[in-house]
Amino acid sequence: MKSQPPRMLTIFLSAAIIGSCMPAAAMASQDGKIPQTLASQASAAGEDYLPLRALCEWVGIPIHWDEAKRTVTAAKDKHILSFVLAKSGMPAADLEGISLAPDEVILLDSTAYIKRETAVKAFGIEAAWCGGKLEIPARDLAARARAFVTQLQKNNRAGTDALTNDAFKEAGLPEGTVQLVKQLAQFPITRERIESNAVHRTVILTSESPKMNFDLEIRFDKDGCVDDFYAGMAFEGYQRPSYDKPDAYKERRMVIGTGDHAVEGTLTVPAGKGPFPLVILLQGDGELDRDSTVFAQKPFRDLAVGLANDQVATLRMDKTTREHFAQLNSHYTIGDEFVEPVLEAVKAARVDPDVDPGRIYAAGHSRGGWMIPRLLAKDTDSLIKGAVVLAGADPRYTEIDSYEHEELGGMIPKEQLAYYRKQLELVKADSFDPKSPPAAFELPPNPYWWHDIRGYSPADEAKLRSAAMLVLQGEEDFQVPLASLKGWKEVYAGNPAVTYKTYPKLTHLFTEGKLENGIGNYKIPASVPETVIADIAAWINGSASVPK
Known part of the structure; x- marks a missing residue:
């Protein structure tokens, strides 16, 4: 509902895009191949060397020419390659102040060439010059990711198509995402990391702007082709809660769903002998990760490690709309986003030896909580024993x-x-x-x-299936005000299996804050209090009423 967080967490920047600082004409010789006259300077020059400017402009490495000093400087992160173009002879080159061998950077017809192994040493990039163009092997995902982003920013469709698979070409990207990435061209990429899950290998490039940082997540298939892409604000500052006791639980990965609906989840299992009751966590609006990260807070991770102390297992998953943003963006439904992933998770969890198949619960936060009536209605075999609604918007309204x-x-x-x-x-x-x-x-x-x-009418679908429910609400919630709880009590009036509780100091994320601070509350590291976790655990473990 409108009371939920905005679907796109990105904020578009209104600044001019800075173009290339040097002409492209000096990239290479006319046919794109390195002239054979280089043979007198180094052996097998055509295979061993890359045109430096072409390499930098392909993967987005800033390269600058100081005419007064006759110096070229190329910098990737903190790695700086510079060389002075002498009036004659070989250029004097160095990498981060250390001189390079005379043949590592050479000059011919006013075009600089860099040895392939020097490109690896200087920039960590593997590349080859084949048939008049640069090629980056599938194994060098970081370089391919930078190249994809750079060519997207330059609106070079042929360049991006060379790096993507057919599914991505067909899906494309929303125009808003493309415009955001183009605007970020003027800001440096300050961090590069690679993460892998059971669905994708993802390169995350952090672009640093004056007001906020953005993470560009480039996802690759098994063949090293771009399969999906997501751009959003980079969130930092999370602090583990005091009740996070690593010895009290173990975690392992699970794959939920298939194809362009497959996501990875984290199953958190309490220490000791199971099987245990399981809570499947369902996020609200937005392309959220499995921890439901918002700025400096990760409420789903807090719930997972906290409930483990009370012998309750949890399963939290990345949203399909985050893992497959490009593939799904043009056609997914609320069922794809909020219902089917949980039903698939129930099926997968039921056969896990650590999970009690008769005690599986769903806990939906924000929009996820508002969707609980439909989730229960679609659970036609009643595999979900009960549900927790965390700050769910008023179910009386569509x-x-x-x-x-x-x-x-x-x-x-x-x-x-x-x-x-x-x-x-x-x-x-x-x-x-x-x-x-x-x-x-x-x-x-x-x-x-x-x-x-x-x-979808939550009030109408609530009539399709009765189940035990725990409805929780923070009283300092500016997104779903306390008044929304009245709607839940009205819709489920007369049902003794539904329990309600409010928390005077808690926000929409069930962390402490002030109503008037709005979204600023989430920028301060804070954890879900143990009282909330204890209430959920008590309700699950004993099916007991939670004190109001």
Whole structure:
């Protein structure tokens, strides 16, 4: 609902894009091949050397020419390669102040060439010059990631297509994401790291702007081709809670779903002898990771390690819309985002020896909590024993209805509500077809998502299946105000299996904060209090009522 966090956590930067600082004409000789006259300077020059400017401009390494000093400088992160172009003879080159051998950087016809092994030493990049173009082997994912981002920023479709697989070419990227990446071209990449999960190998490039940092996540398939991409703000500052006791649990990875819906999850199992009850954690809006990270807080990780102390296992997963952002963005539904992943997780968890198949619960936060009635309704075999709603928006209202109720809170400025209401008139029309939406329709993420959610009434679907529920709410929540709890009590009136509790000092993320501080609360490291964890554990372990 409108009271949930914005779907895109990125903030678009309004600054001019700085173009290339040196002409491309000096990249190489006319046919793109290194002239054979280099044979007198070094053996097998055509295979051993790369045109320096072509390499730098392909992978986004800043390269500068100081005409007064006749010096070329290329810098990748903190690795600085510089050389002085003498009036005649070999250039004097050094790497971070250490002189290079005379043949490591050579000059011919005003074009500099760098030895392939020197490129590895200077920039950590493997490359070859083949058939008049640069090629980066599939094993050098970091260089391929930088090349993809650089060519995307230059609007070079042929360049990006050379690095992507067919599925990515077909899916493409939302225009907003492309524009963000282009704007980031003016800021340096200050960090590069590679992470692997069971679905992708991902290179994460951190771009540092004056106000915030952004992480560009370039995902690769097994063949070293770009399979997906996500750009979002870089979050730092998280601190492990005091109740995180590594000896009290073990963690292992699980794959949930298949194909472009496959995600990796972390199963946190308490120490001791199982099987244990299991809570499957479901995030709210946005392309969130498995920890539900927002700025300096990771509430899902806190819940996982905390519940382990009380002999409750948890499964938390990256969202499909994060792992497969490009592949799914144009057509996923609320079922794809919030329902199917949990149902798949239930099936996978039931056969795990550490999990008690008769005690599997779902805990939904924010939009994930608001979706609990549909999740339970779709669980036709009643494999989910019960559910926890964490700051779920008022279930009396549909998504579209919520835009007429400003008292429900949220992060959409009042001045934008008129625009949303006008857009929603298009969605409400009987003629609204997600395959061919009106030309004026612009709401993210896509028309299929809106077509699906317009037909979801939590109050109506709550009648389709009765289950034990625990509904929790922070009283300092500016996104889902305390008044929303009234809706849950009304919808589930007369059901003795539903328990409610509020927490006076807690925000939307169930960490301490002040209502008036808004999103600023999340920028301060804070953990989910043990009282919340103890209440959830007591309800699960004993099916007991939680003190109000």
